[in-house]
Amino acid sequence: MWRRLGFLSPAISSSKRQNRIPESLKLVMLFATDAVKDDITASRRPFITFVLGGPGSGKGTQCARIASAFGFAHLSAGDLLREEMSCDSKKGKLIRDIIMEGKIVPSEITVHLIKEAIMSSSADRFLIDGFPRSEENRIAFETIIGVEPNLVLFFDCPEEEMVKRVLGRNQGRIDDNIETIKKRLKVFEMLNLPVINYYSAKGKLYKINATGTVDEIFEKVRHLFGSLRP
Ligand SMILES: Nc1ncnc2c1ncn2[C@@H]1O[C@H](COP(=O)(O)OP(=O)(O)OP(=O)(O)O)[C@@H](O)[C@H]1O
Ligand SMILES: Nc1ccn([C@H]2C[C@H](O)[C@@H](COP(=O)(O)O)O2)c(=O)n1
Numbered sequence: 001m002w003r004r005l006g007f008l009s010p011a012i013s014s015s016k017r018q019n020r021i022p023e024s025l026k027l028v029m030l031f032a033t034d035a036v037k038d039d040i041t042a043s044r045r046p047f048i049t050f051v052l053g054g055p056g057s058g059k060g061t062q063c064a065r066i067a068s069a070f071g072f073a074h075l076s077a078g079d080l081l082r083e084e085m086s087c088d089s090k091k092g093k094l095i096r097d098i099i100m101e102g103k104i105v106p107s108e109i110t111v112h113l114i115k116e117a118i119m120s121s122s123a124d125r126f127l128i129d130g131f132p133r134s135e136e137n138r139i140a141f142e143t144i145i146g147v148e149p150n151l152v153l154f155f156d157c158p159e160e161e162m163v164k165r166v167l168g169r170n171q172g173r174i175d176d177n178i179e180t181i182k183k184r185l186k187v188f189e190m191l192n193l194p195v196i197n198y199y200s201a202k203g204k205l206y207k208i209n210a211t212g213t214v215d216e217i218f219e220k221v222r223h224l225f226g227s228l229r230p
């Protein structure tokens with residue numbers, strides 16, 4: 001099956017930008033012992049789908065449809081961070097500042113939130129929406145949680161369409177303004193495309209043209225998930 005997905009995914013041009021792992025994350029990785037990984041993988045091995053795409057490409061919209069049609073638990077990294085951001089704490093303020101700047105929150109924070117969410121769920125299949133956003137995110141997940149995704153969906157959408165959708169979203173998000181969107185698009189290209197290329201090379205990527213109506217896009221997604229036996 002995964003070979004077939006690889007075949008369907010055209011290669012994506014690779015980014016020249018190298019991602020560096022910060023010292024703080026190296027320390028977390030050092031202490032991510034097998035005992036910690038076993039928290040999630042000892043009693044079960046959930047089916048994990050990463051859902052990637054630029055800002056406004058429709059990840060959240062399609063995840064909601066997939067979750068209700070195929071029984072996946074939907075974990076949005078952005079939603080988890082926004083929830084944490086609303087806490088009146090130093091960490092909450094740090095997250096708010098980073099999101100306003102369109103940058104990426106340190107991986108140890110995001111992976112910890114995802115890990116907690118997986119552990120407190122009894123689901124056997126997860127959509128992890130908006131993660132990993134960088135090579136650092138990806139490596140932290142693999143090291144701390146100790147599993148690789150079974151499948152990676154990439155919603156490929158032209159920039160003008162993404163900007164139009166984000167500006168029309170109207171959900172009161174602090175990053176839904178033109179200045180932050182421009183920064184998020186640059187960060188997507190610099191940090192997220194290398195991750196997409198990585199999974200493409202591994203034959204795990206399924207690229208979906210994210211233009212058209214929500215229903216038209218979901219038809220393609222439905223076809224893919226209908227052929228899976230997670
Ligand atoms: N196919 C579509 N056509 C038109 N509008 C869409 C389509 N899919 C989603 N939208 C709308 O575009 C906006 C962005 O969609 P969504 O929140 O799903 O994107 P996202 O990829 O999760 O973005 P972000 O990374 O910023 O969270 C929403 O208002 C949504 O209703
Ligand atoms: N892995 C992630 C996911 C999200 N963030 C931050 C930065 C994003 O701009 C913001 C919103 O996420 P979205 O709702 O668009 O998925 O949250 C991050 O730092 N790391």
Ligand SMILES: [Mg+2]
Pocket residue numbers: 059060076078130
């Ligand atoms: Mg979203």
